[in-house]
Amino acid sequence: xxxxxxKSNSQNLSQxxxxxxxxAPNLRYPSNKKTIYDRNLNRSKNAELSRAAFxxxxxxxxxxxxxxxxxxxxxxxxxxxxxYPLGLKLLDLLLSRTPTSSAQPPTTRPTKILPLxxxxxxxxxxxxxxxxxxxxxxxxxxxxxxxxSDNEPLVNQYISVPKEMSQLNPxxxxxxxxxxxxxGAGFTTRGVxxxxxxxxxxxxxSGTTGPGMWPGKxxxxxxxxxxxxxxxxxxxxxxxx
Amino acid sequence: MSxxxxxxxxxxxxxxxxxxxxxxxxxxxxxxFREEQRHMNQFIVHSSLDIVEEVxxxxxxxxxxxxxxxTNHYISAFLTAGNIKFLLLSCPDTHSTSSSSARGASSAxxxxxxxxxxxxxxxxxxxxxEATKNFFLEVYDAWVKTIMNPFYQVNMPVRSPVFxxxxxxxxxxxx
Numbered sequence: 551x552x553x554x555x556x557k558s559n560s561q562n563l564s565q566x567x568x569x570x571x572x573x574a575p576n577l578r579y580p581s582n583k584k585t586i587y588d589r590n591l592n593r594s595k596n597a598e599l600s601r602a603a604f605x606x607x608x609x610x611x612x613x614x615x616x617x618x619x620x621x622x623x624x625x626x627x628x629x630x631x632x633x634y635p636l637g638l639k640l641l642d643l644l645l646s647r648t649p650t651s652s653a654q655p656p657t658t659r660p661t662k663i664l665p666l667x668x669x670x671x672x673x674x675x676x677x678x679x680x681x682x683x684x685x686x687x688x689x690x691x692x693x694x695x696x697x698x699s700d701n702e703p704l705v706n707q708y709i710s711v712p713k714e715m716s717q718l719n720p721x722x723x724x725x726x727x728x729x730x731x732x733x734g735a736g737f738t739t740r741g742v743x744x745x746x747x748x749x750x751x752x753x754x755x756s757g758t759t760g761p762g763m764w765p766g767k768x769x770x771x772x773x774x775x776x777x778x779x780x781x782x783x784x785x786x787x788x789x790x791x
Numbered sequence: 792m793s794x795x796x797x798x799x800x801x802x803x804x805x806x807x808x809x810x811x812x813x814x815x816x817x818x819x820x821x822x823x824f825r826e827e828q829r830h831m832n833q834f835i836v837h838s839s840l841d842i843v844e845e846v847x848x849x850x851x852x853x854x855x856x857x858x859x860x861x862t863n864h865y866i867s868a869f870l871t872a873g874n875i876k877f878l879l880l881s882c883p884d885t886h887s888t889s890s891s892s893a894r895g896a897s898s899a900x901x902x903x904x905x906x907x908x909x910x911x912x913x914x915x916x917x918x919x920x921e922a923t924k925n926f927f928l929e930v931y932d933a934w935v936k937t938i939m940n941p942f943y944q945v946n947m948p949v950r951s952p953v954f955x956x957x958x959x960x961x962x963x964x965x966x
Contacts, residue, residue, distance in 0.1 A: 591939075657928065661847075
């Protein structure tokens, strides 16, 4: 036992000499000798996580975020921050997993708002919740605002929000993921937030599905930065449409 | 041929660097950059970042092909979905061929041969483009695995020797 680490240390030292100028960290291989680089990216493509395990973890995430917050907005911001890095990573992972006819992985990026939002509502939603989002709308009053609605968010399924915190929507975590995807793809946002559909903070989107039918209906509001819309306009002018 | 690969983060910060030579046509896979050329490489790659930003919205493809040239340094680029830039600088060896041939032949013929090697390299030829694309794809695969690490945050430098090994393997295979 005592010899094995010293051996790996000497290996690291020789690596350090080879890689000029870079500091080789003490690399420790997992017991099955497989690093993350040896695993196929599609390995967990169809794997599903137990709902109970998710609910338990999510409760812990919320109570962790709740510990040092001043108000509900602060708590939602913390949940948002927890989701953000997930979005950045899922963007690359899901795009590299998109099936194509050829054997090679696809190498396209979303360059316009609509393909990006479609990626979010179909590919991302399917990956997270196993079904596409229920609606995607553009705000009538403000062209820079888009809304993704989910009638029955899985995230909120086992959560009953207390009366005094009725403004809180735990979908803030998913809003953070969406923000990460948008930001990562180069579509800067002025904030992505989650709202109850029957709340007062968001104007009623369409009114076709009332809150009575879907009491948990949640709207994720994406507000893109003005420069994104500017670029969008230039791009559509350039392509002649 | 000598190559220099740089991975640049979203804030134009370098995340990873690697130098290597060609393994095709009996190459030994060692970069033949002169010492003063090393930091020039960084300048050249950095200056081509502007061109990446110019072309990145014109195409939805990640592989941006050959985008820039500075004397006989050719830059190819690959842009990941998360806006991380892979820049590959390729440079035909002029000084090494001229110094080796100068021993036997006259200086005039060595000048001609060195001129030949620098003009023969055409970064837009289908074979070179395809090889570069395959190289980038293999690096991208390793890159996605890197960012899947839950402890990796955006714009963190990559120091993993395994990642370096993967890049070196892809370089040996395709370039």
